[in-house]
Amino acid sequence: MGPLKRLSGPDSWESGPFLMPTGRESSFLSRLTPHRVDPSYGSPALGLPHIDHCVGTSMRHVYYPLSFSLLALTGLVSWTWPPFAWAYALLLPLFVLGVRDMRQTSHSVLRNFPVVGHVRYLLEMIRPEINQYFVESNQDGRPFSREDRSIVYQRAKKQLATLPFGTQRDVREVGYEWMNHSMYPRVAPAQASRVLFGAKTCKKPYSAALLNISGMSYGALSKNAIEALNGGAKDGDFFHNTGEGGISPHHWKAGGDLVWQIGTAYFACRDEHGRFSPELFRKQARQDAVKMIEIKLSQGAKPGHGGILPKEKITDEIAEIRGVSKDKDVISPPFHSAFHGPEQLLRFIQDLRDLSGGKPVGIKLCVGAHSEIEEICQAMVDLGITADFITVDGGEGGTGSAPLEFSNSVGSPLADALPVVDDLLVRYGLRDDVKIIASGRILTAFHMAQRLAMGADVCNSARGMMMALGCIQALRCNSNACPVGVATQDPHLVAGLVVETKRERVKNYQHGTVHTLMELCSAAGLGNPNELTRFHINRRISATATATYAEIYGPGQMPDLIFNMNEFDPEEIDARLNMNELEAEEDRANSERKAAG
Ligand SMILES: Cc1cc2nc3c(=O)[nH]c(=O)nc-3n(C[C@H](O)[C@H](O)[C@H](O)COP(=O)(O)O)c2cc1C
Numbered sequence: 001m002g003p004l005k006r007l008s009g010p011d012s013w014e015s016g017p018f019l020m021p022t023g024r025e026s027s028f029l030s031r032l033t034p035h036r037v038d039p040s041y042g043s044p045a046l047g048l049p050h051i052d053h054c055v056g057t058s059m060r061h062v063y064y065p066l067s068f069s070l071l072a073l074t075g076l077v078s079w080t081w082p083p084f085a086w087a088y089a090l091l092l093p094l095f096v097l098g099v100r101d102m103r104q105t106s107h108s109v110l111r112n113f114p115v116v117g118h119v120r121y122l123l124e125m126i127r128p129e130i131n132q133y134f135v136e137s138n139q140d141g142r143p144f145s146r147e148d149r150s151i152v153y154q155r156a157k158k159q160l161a162t163l164p165f166g167t168q169r170d171v172r173e174v175g176y177e178w179m180n181h182s183m184y185p186r187v188a189p190a191q192a193s194r195v196l197f198g199a200k201t202c203k204k205p206y207s208a209a210l211l212n213i214s215g216m217s218y219g220a221l222s223k224n225a226i227e228a229l230n231g232g233a234k235d236g237d238f239f240h241n242t243g244e245g246g247i248s249p250h251h252w253k254a255g256g257d258l259v260w261q262i263g264t265a266y267f268a269c270r271d272e273h274g275r276f277s278p279e280l281f282r283k284q285a286r287q288d289a290v291k292m293i294e295i296k297l298s299q300g301a302k303p304g305h306g307g308i309l310p311k312e313k314i315t316d317e318i319a320e321i322r323g324v325s326k327d328k329d330v331i332s333p334p335f336h337s338a339f340h341g342p343e344q345l346l347r348f349i350q351d352l353r354d355l356s357g358g359k360p361v362g363i364k365l366c367v368g369a370h371s372e373i374e375e376i377c378q379a380m381v382d383l384g385i386t387a388d389f390i391t392v393d394g395g396e397g398g399t400g401s402a403p404l405e406f407s408n409s410v411g412s413p414l415a416d417a418l419p420v421v422d423d424l425l426v427r428y429g430l431r432d433d434v435k436i437i438a439s440g441r442i443l444t445a446f447h448m449a450q451r452l453a454m455g456a457d458v459c460n461s462a463r464g465m466m467m468a469l470g471c472i473q474a475l476r477c478n479s480n481a482c483p484v485g486v487a488t489q490d491p492h493l494v495a496g497l498v499v500e501t502k503r504e505r506v507k508n509y510q511h512g513t514v515h516t517l518m519e520l521c522s523a524a525g526l527g528n529p530n531e532l533t534r535f536h537i538n539r540r541i542s543a544t545a546t547a548t549y550a551e552i553y554g555p556g557q558m559p560d561l562i563f564n565m566n567e568f569d570p571e572e573i574d575a576r577l578n579m580n581e582l583e584a585e586e587d588r589a590n591s592e593r594k595a596a597g
């Protein structure tokens, strides 16, 4: 193939440049698509018209003659058949629109192609829908495939969630992953396991579910969405992370467990200068519904960039909750003013733990430089202060709104980040005290199994929960025009989301997914998802070779302690922390199982 040469398409169409290999265009392309080829490549021998006589020609100079002819023709026909005069009701507004298009200065397409240029914007607007309904197959669709979205909808509605006729995936494709089952599967336990946070450090440790709602603020999401999420969390006994926008009345309403996220703007706990206010924090953090506190250092979709709430989405209520003006986008700073560096961060964690009355406090981050994670581990050892958890958010994570380069090209993907954090915590002897929460494109039970095998203790999902609320992946979360009332503050659109129905769906989705995870683990011969190790998941790494996670990322550590608890009871926790007790209980369970046949 020869060097690439730009074929000049009509600039006014604002399309990307055509790149074609030089040398072929006159003999091949120009015959097929003469109207898209530069005039210099036209073929007079074939008698084909040049581009400036076809599509590339601006309609500006023909607009008035064409319009006046059409209007005159309509007048003529109406004279002989009067009802035809109704056509003016359509033609006159279109004529005015065309004049406006030619006079405006922002859009070249509209200036050069008055009226018809709008078709381009219309098609551009409904492109995601056209893609979804007519183009994408079950396996494509970005960021989530139709197959993955469907499983969430089906679980949420408690519909049949099985697949006929076998997998449609290409199991020979590099990157395909699967789980090792056992020849000796078990019966899945009826009750899902839970994981204890802050067992050693906190007066009020928290027993968390395996799948929870990841941070999404009121502001990014509608009030009905927040109420439905919290209702689902209440009904299904899992936690709901508030996101960095603070705790709103909609978070309190249903009484579900909250993880209060503190971002760099300290919404709901900021003083008049925008700095962290211990008094305000203390007041809210001591509320019973607040079970844990998460300090957000960064987020996968925009690491190192502050939160963004577009002004279109700021209502009076949101402005009041956050203490901001509603006339401009709210941009949180990229860093915290309350601390700087690992040691100050850990002292801040201890302060929050004390102020909250002994609740678990952790950090959320997207992994960047590994050395910075190591510095935090070193500081935990040096100071004897640990974070109760680290939420590792993958670079593939979602957001309401972020600059494209940050979303596409900054921060480690979850699969690369998790083993780093897990291994560092093990190396510094911190792994039992610091739990890991994983988030980043986790929708299904297998996604959960992958992340738990890599080292996570529990998982969070943001967009999975949004789909349970009805999100159709229309990709307009930053425009206030979410068609299903999830990511908008437009009251007419919000009214479409019925809280009672959707809270049930959120609960069903979480429950169905965790239940299937328990089934997957049982198929692997495991009694508990926390027994998943990096030896359980395989990846095809070339056409002929496969490797386990253990071979790719290193073996990691062996299964952690996990507690099957529904009710929190400090004495029981103390007893259960004793290994002998655990073993005794396992023996008891085994004898009961044997006795039951
Ligand atoms: C609409 C929306 C709003 C979000 N708001 C926050 C936020 O306030 N704080 C935060 O830490 N992460 C926020 N996130 C990121 C999620 O909490 C999560 O880390 C990320 O989306 C990865 O999870 P997912 O792949 O399940 O969506 C938001 C994500 C979405 C989609």
Ligand code: SF4
Residues within 6 Å of the ligand: 466, 470, 471, 472, 473, 474, 475, 476, 477, 478, 481, 482, 483, 484, 485, 486, 487
């Ligand atoms: S349906 Fe709403 S929440 Fe879902 S992607 Fe579209 S705009 Fe965002």
